Amino acid sequence: MSNETYKNTALIQASLKKRYAREKRFQWMGRFAVFLGFLFLFILLFDIVGKGLPAFTQQYLLIDLDLSADALDVAPDADAEALSRANYAGVIKSSLRDMFPEVKSRSDKRMLYRLVSVGAEYELRDRVMADPALVGTRQSLWLLAHSEAASYLKGQVDPNSPEAERRVKDAQITWLDQLHADERTKSGFNTQFFTAGDSREPELAGIRVALYGSFLTLAVTFLLAFPIGVCAAVYLEEFAPTNRLTDLIEININNLAAVPSIVFGLLGLAVFINFFEFPRSAPLVGGIVLALMTLPTIIITSRAAIQSVSPSIREAALGVGASKLQAVFHHVLPVAMPGILTGSIIGMAQALGETAPLLMIGMVAFIMDAPAGVTDPATVLPVQVFLWADSPERGFTEKTSAAIMVLMGFLIMMNALAIYLRKRFELK
Structure with a gap:
């Protein structure tokens, strides 16, 4: 072999060695980033649990x-x-x-x-x-x-x-x-933490009102956002013609997903409370505002789930004589349902942790009695955490961390439910 061949081989080997070294450095940087993320998460959870556990006694x-x-x-x-x-x-x-x-x-x-x-x-x-x-x-x-x-x-x-x-x-x-x-x-064991309402005395304060308010608010949010969001996604993906109007609608949906949540709170204050005169600090208004905020997320994830369905399923249904509506609701939607439910539950979990829009509609009020309906005054867990975090007493500090633990428990349960439903529908 000539000297030129040896030089080319050496250059190639040196280049490969540099590329492999860069790849290894990148892999180690990725591992370090993952480790750093888990470390900060562990420190945060350790701090919250350490401060919140005494509140349960x-x-x-x-x-x-x-x-x-x-x-x-x-x-x-x-x-x-x-x-x-x-x-x-x-x-x-x-x-x-x-x-x-x-x-x-x-x-x-x-x-x-x-x-x-x-x-x-x-x-x-x-x-x-x-x-x-x-x-x-x-x-x-x-x-x-x-x-x-x-x-x-x-x-x-x-x-x-x-x-x-x-x-x-x-x-x-x-x-x-x-x-x-x-x-x-x-x-x-501090059973009063789960059975009592808010109080100015830390040892008497509980999250019962916040739990009731969160449940009612999320119920209103789900009943409004899920059917409207799924129907909008089905129409835009399967039935809507491709023109400037639908392009404008799609752009606005994507833009609404990036709007700060406090803007939805201002919308709820101006429209639903001041104009329509809905009751202030009620789960009804909170649910409507969170539904508007969650709607773009449900529409986007539902459209992505519908797009992932194989075209052969639509073609087979249409080939045996099914109408467009029958093909969508009998064949496409059941296949896309795991992704639709996963996106919807993740959107609901995001709504559960929102505070800013609910502050704007007055759900920051001091309330001791649990609401009996969606029109009664109430608060929610994130707002309760906000109120307690602003109190100087040490007892409220541990109550704040304990409420965060309960909120995180609900979020983990909702995400676990999303995974379970996805697996269940995928098996079907």
């Missing part, structure tokens, strides 16, 4: 209560109406003073009273009204602890830090330590 204090008629300020044979107005807060405060007789000053008494939640008096009222025989007795009952006291019992407060930097004061730490040493503290 509640702290209770065992208090010796004097439920005599004099202490309750009622007659011995008081009826239900009189018992509902009894002085339960005074009973709890006097019981705390009896348990800690060394507390004398007014400021110390105020700190002592803050060991127990303000909701404890209503809990005690419900117990007495359910069993009037408790009147005239002395009972040792577990009462809900205040969120600040609960944060110390959960180990979230460093007692060695300066007193000015923490909400739990030294005197309260001493009293809580004494109660813990006397086995008068316990923790339990």
Whole structure:
């Protein structure tokens, strides 16, 4: 072989070596990018779960209560109406003073009273009204602890830090330590987090209203967006003529998919609330706004699913005498349904996590009672997270993370449902 051949071979080998080296570097860069993404995701999830887990437990204090008629300020044979107005807060405060007789000053008494939640008096009222025989007795009952006291019992407060930097004061730490040493503290699962509405007290706040509101809002969104979106996709893909009008419609659909969500909120505020005078802060308006926002996503994914159906299926149906409508609804749509459902559920999951458009239509209101219908005032989980995240109390910080965990759980369930339905229809 000539020297020229050797040179060409060496150049080719060197070029191949450089290309293989670049390919390996690119592969390692891709692996590093994937690793970095998983690392940030793990850090985020670890932070959310670490902060949110304490919200699923509640702290209770065992208090010796004097439920005599004099202490309750009622007659011995008081009826239900009189018992509902009894002085339960005074009973709890006097019981705390009896348990800690060394507390004398007014400021110390105020700190002592803050060991127990303000909701404890209503809990005690419900117990007495359910069993009037408790009147005239002395009972040792577990009462809900205040969120600040609960944060110390959960180990979230460093007692060695300066007193000015923490909400739990030294005197309260001493009293809580004494109660813990006397086995008068316990923790339990926080069922109230799922059964109670919003509250200004962190230990009493729950996501029941947000869960109801999210369900009703998503129900309205699905009932409007899914049939309209699928029908629009079928028409544009199978029946619409190719002209400037359909091209303009397709361009606008693609543009609407990129419009910021807050613009849809402004649309809902201007049209549905101000013009049509629909009820403010209602799941009906929230569902309509989210349906408009989700509609482009459902149309685009449905059209892509219909396009992926083999033309031979249409031709075979038309060849045996089926009409265009029969070929589409009896043959094309069943084959495209896995992709249509997957795109629709992903669009619904996106709607579940939206906050900005719902803020514009007033679903940021403080609501304690669960809605009974789509026209009642309500809020949703993302908005509830927004409200709690703006509160300075530590108890709301863990409630925020816990609500995010619940929201993420719903999103995972919806995506898992999309995968299941896709596999199920593909098998059929």
